[in-house]
Amino acid sequence: MSxxxxxxxxxxxxxxxxxxxxxxxxxxxxxxxxxxxGSLSVITFALSRLSGVRxxxxxxxxxxxxxxxxxxYFGHRGPMHHRTKGLGLVYRRHTQQHHHFFTHExxxxxxxxxxxxxxxxPVLLLFFLGAIATPLGALFxxxxxxxxxxxxxxxxxxxxxxxxxxxxxxxxxxxHVLARLPGMASLRRHHTVxxxxxxxxxxxxxxxxxxxxxxxxxxxxxxxxxxEAALPVGRETGL
Numbered sequence: 001m002s003x004x005x006x007x008x009x010x011x012x013x014x015x016x017x018x019x020x021x022x023x024x025x026x027x028x029x030x031x032x033x034x035x036x037x038g039s040l041s042v043i044t045f046a047l048s049r050l051s052g053v054r055x056x057x058x059x060x061x062x063x064x065x066x067x068x069x070x071x072x073y074f075g076h077r078g079p080m081h082h083r084t085k086g087l088g089l090v091y092r093r094h095t096q097q098h099h100h101f102f103t104h105e106x107x108x109x110x111x112x113x114x115x116x117x118x119x120x121x122p123v124l125l126l127f128f129l130g131a132i133a134t135p136l137g138a139l140f141x142x143x144x145x146x147x148x149x150x151x152x153x154x155x156x157x158x159x160x161x162x163x164x165x166x167x168x169x170x171x172x173x174x175x176h177v178l179a180r181l182p183g184m185a186s187l188r189r190h191h192t193v194x195x196x197x198x199x200x201x202x203x204x205x206x207x208x209x210x211x212x213x214x215x216x217x218x219x220x221x222x223x224x225x226x227x228e229a230a231l232p233v234g235r236e237t238g239l
Contacts, residue, residue, distance in 0.1 A: 009103075010101070014101055017097065018113075026116055028111070028116065031122060034122050035161070039164075040161070042129060042157045046137075046151075046154035046157070047150070049146070053151070057145060057151065058151070060140070060151040061151055064152050064155035064156060064159075068155070068156060072207060072208060073205050073212035076205040076207065080095065081094070081095055081201045095200070097117065099195060100197075102195055103196070107192055115168075119168065128156075128157075129157065136152060159208070163208050169188070170188050187209075187210075191204065194220075202220075204219060205218055
């Protein structure tokens with residue numbers, strides 16, 4: 001899928017990774033379809049259960065969206081980039097594998113076989129639904145109203161799917177039609193900066209919409225150039 005030349009480091013890492021974890025029976029498009037259709041099925045079912053939603057109940061959608069954005073941010077900034085007891089596999093797969101398989105200079109897939117380095121393993125869809133969306137949805141169902149519970153489930157699964165789809169688009173070749181959708185260029189740049197190994201543990205932790213990065217000051221921006229000839233440098237203190 002990508003014809004861009006790879007650096008020696010990335011080419012070597014990808015070769016060694018594929019040799020260690022060949023995944024002969026892995027089908028990238030089947031993985032993508034499972035994630036997409038599974039999530040859309042849950043969202044459709046949850047929305048079909050709504051009845052006479054009151055104006056106040058619709059607030060569940062933006063509130064759930066913001067909570068998901070916060071969870072995305074701290075989950076990424078925390079265990080995905082720092083060794084945490086009991087979550088070592090998360091750190092290994094993200095920091096030690098994903099960030100070396102894709103760097104800011106080599107962001108694109110080479111084939112559908114590489115989808116597994118971007119999409120969450122299929123079991124995580126079941127985990128997210130069974131351990132997060134369903135229990136919290138049931139709690140809101142009981143404490144607030146059935147509509148609030150179903151709206152939470154639909155929004156949570158919608159956010160999960162937007163994470164997967166957007167992250168997928170960030171790793172498409174730059175000339176791909178999806179990579180050129182309105183607004184996508186800005187989001188891709190935001191994520192590409194995060195794949196710079198010098199900055200990955202310090203900046204641009206939101207994968208979907210960089211709300212928490214803006215609010216908490218972790219959105220990387222080059223500092224103003226002192227002169228016309230000077231190159232822009234980032235806020236790299238401590239990197």
